[in-house]
Amino acid sequence: DAKTTQPTSMDCAEGRAANLPCNHSTISENEYVYWYRQIHSQGPQYIIHGLKNNETNEMASLIITEDRKSSTLILPHATLRDTAVYYCIVSPALIKAAGNKLTFGGGTRVLVKP
């Protein structure tokens, strides 16, 4: 699986948008970008995933550059409950071939401040 690079930590003001960058310069054409987050003392939580196009759901938006070498997760209106470690993961699309494995890096520790 392609490796990802994320900032170690970042702060965000409550109510403002949080933009979390991720670099995945070695991503293959059949690999998706996934974002998970882990709130303290809980299991990781799936947020969103994408291949080429930008994606949006009720939790966040995912912007993937045209060359697919980087992406940005956007939390439109950060709340204190969004304080967590956010993981950017690249995973093959063919789950049957690769199995279920998620390769977690260090993630970005996001602190939302009042």
Add this chain to the structure above:
Amino acid sequence: KAGVTQTPRYLIKTRGQQVTLSCSPISGHRSVSWYQQTPGQGLQFLFEYFSETQRNKGNFPGRFSGRQFSNSRSEMNVSTLELGDSALYLCASRRNTGYNEQFFGPGTRLTVL
């Protein structure tokens, strides 16, 4: 719909003992994965089961094993416990679709003394 459940939530063992952790996936999910999380190594993949068969395995010693039952419930076992096995063990399940959207349980916190 109930989420992924793991039992027990906390466990204290001593070196040399063995331990069995249990995971019940979301109803209808047939794929179950296990992960170990430690402060030093972060989240690491242990193994994955689908339809009672191990489909993928991480880089862990043979002391770590698992199995899946016909109702998709899964167990993992660690034999001859070492201090370094102290960790949060997380179970995740997902539907067998083309995407890697996994649903994690709260984990079992294992402490080895």
